[in-house]
Amino acid sequence: MKSPTSIQMQNPNMAESSLVQDAGADLVPSCPHHLSEKTEPLLQISDMQFKWKSTDSQTEAAQVQISTFTLSRDERVFIHGPSGCGKSTLLSLCAGILEPNSGSIHLLGQNINTLKKAQRDQFRVDHLGIIFQQFNLIPYLDLISNVMLPCQFSPRRLQAACATTGSNQISAAIATEAAKHLLEQLGIAPSHWNKPAGNLSIGQQQRVAAARALIGNPQLIIADEPTSALDEAHQRDFMECLITQCHSSSAGLIFVSHDLRLTSFFDRQVNFLEWQTKV
Numbered sequence: 001m002k003s004p005t006s007i008q009m010q011n012p013n014m015a016e017s018s019l020v021q022d023a024g025a026d027l028v029p030s031c032p033h034h035l036s037e038k039t040e041p042l043l044q045i046s047d048m049q050f051k052w053k054s055t056d057s058q059t060e061a062a063q064v065q066i067s068t069f070t071l072s073r074d075e076r077v078f079i080h081g082p083s084g085c086g087k088s089t090l091l092s093l094c095a096g097i098l099e100p101n102s103g104s105i106h107l108l109g110q111n112i113n114t115l116k117k118a119q120r121d122q123f124r125v126d127h128l129g130i131i132f133q134q135f136n137l138i139p140y141l142d143l144i145s146n147v148m149l150p151c152q153f154s155p156r157r158l159q160a161a162c163a164t165t166g167s168n169q170i171s172a173a174i175a176t177e178a179a180k181h182l183l184e185q186l187g188i189a190p191s192h193w194n195k196p197a198g199n200l201s202i203g204q205q206q207r208v209a210a211a212r213a214l215i216g217n218p219q220l221i222i223a224d225e226p227t228s229a230l231d232e233a234h235q236r237d238f239m240e241c242l243i244t245q246c247h248s249s250s251a252g253l254i255f256v257s258h259d260l261r262l263t264s265f266f267d268r269q270v271n272f273l274e275w276q277t278k279v
């Protein structure tokens, strides 16, 4: 392991995680965050503690503690561990969806928890691509519109999406070509592109969610069990597309999965429970 890391998660038996949608909520047109482009690690967590609020007086609330965790730019880490141990909670913290009770999380040199909520939402859509366990697609929008959502809310993502097509012009029509290219790479046939996302199978929705996370080359991709609904062939295509995209844009990747066969795609793997015992 490249960095000393320790994590503690308690009360691992409670309900589902609460990752929420990255694009669309309370976004502002610009954000004054300072980004030190190359000098800082991509992600740096220090002395961080988070505790869920207890749902009743009998049950102790689950909590996660991380003394240090560093992810370099262009590094891909695989995180695994038993159900309920805190993996999704950690991803929500890394994405600034949840706020730690203490300690800090720096993304691209910016302490995300010092940002106001609207600034944090903008920071997220500018710099992060998130593949949620529940996908969070907008069911009545067609696939291309779903994939294009980050470009609608982030000029940075729009510009980067256009650049991936080889164009030096910036427009929604050009970014749409990037969206189509990603859908194609992820094995979604053109005949589906204009259909509502709600009509898709779970495995297809998972791949559309991946295309939405990848469009416009965000610096960090966060993926919560993104291959759980895919058959073996689609899983391989999905992983190859994800890793190729990360390589080509030098993006970091935090990937949570129970499927240990996927570890060969990653620079390192972390067992969440091993972190726990190192506290």
Ligand SMILES: Nc1ncnc2c1ncn2[C@@H]1O[C@H](COP(=O)(O)OP(=O)(O)OP(=O)(O)O)[C@@H](O)[C@H]1O
Pocket: 010, 011, 012, 013, 014, 015, 016, 017, 018, 052, 053, 055, 062, 063, 081, 082, 083, 084, 085, 086, 087, 088, 089, 090
């Ligand atoms: N909204 C919430 N309120 C209170 N506790 C929660 C909430 N969401 C999750 N928890 C608790 O936090 C702990 C960790 O949950 P989390 O979803 O992070 O685990 P996980 O490792 O991702 O599980 P899985 O592999 O099943 O997705 C669990 O005990 C869970 O019950």
